Amino acid sequence: MLKNIVSPSVLACDFSRLGEEAVKAEKCGAQYLHLDVMDGCFVPNISFGAGVISSIRSLTKAVFDVHLMIRNPLDYIEDFAKAGADIITFHIESSSPVDETIKKIAACGCKPCISLKPATPAEAVFPYLDRLAMVLVMTVEPGFGGQKYMENTEPKITAIRREAKKRGLNIDIEVDGGINPLNAARSSLAGANIFVAGSAVFKSENPAAAVSEILQAADSHPFAG
Ligand code: DX5
Ligand code: ZN
Secondary structure: OOOOEEEEEHHHOOHHHHHHHHHHHHHOOOOEEEEEEEEOOOOOOEOOOHHHHHHHHHHOOOEEEEEEEOOOHHHHHHHHHHOOOOEEEEEOOOOOOHHHHHHHHHHOOOEEEEEEOOOOOHHHHHHHHHHOOEEEEEOOOOOOOOOOOOHHHHHHHHHHHHHHHHOOOOOEEEEEOOOOHHHHHHHHHHOOOEEEEOHHHHOOOOHHHHHHHHHHHHHOOOOOO
């Protein structure tokens, strides 16, 4: 059975205290930390780069789940690996050659993951499934935190989970965008097991409760098959 994991997105945290916020997320029971890198080109927003990630690497043991929303991910894989990324996710809609980018991530000692925007069909990732550690299904348009979860992405999650099962692959499926305890149950039922949560964790008065509610919701709604 795949483990359910919460990956708080620092995009929703207080950036003036980034290090403390990263430590807080780990203390709240989150095993991953989601780091959204945006270049103002692939998405209409700019966040932070490898230097910022590197500056907080030594503060926490959390798995660094780096989500690259940038036009040319291949050119920056080494930088993010050196900064301490454990998982590197790039968009299939980016300009980089997919095969080469997967190879580069693995060669740098990181886990390769492909992300799909809401309009990209499940089948787009099928040719690469055997070489990926995870698929990230965007449940909002990438670019900004605090948006509303799109339920119409659930059939795509299920299609990827079914295809992975058919091939005997225990791949992780991550959902990202507008996740809260209510829709975590829905996306878990659909086949997801890694839950990115920015606002639901960092804007909560009780972030530890938010993490455990998402986990509970997912644990009690396993993939329906
Ligand atoms: C959106 C980012 C998300 C975002 C999630 O482009 O990829 O990771 O920070 O934030 P919430 O949970 O607030 O939607
Ligand atoms: Zn993200």
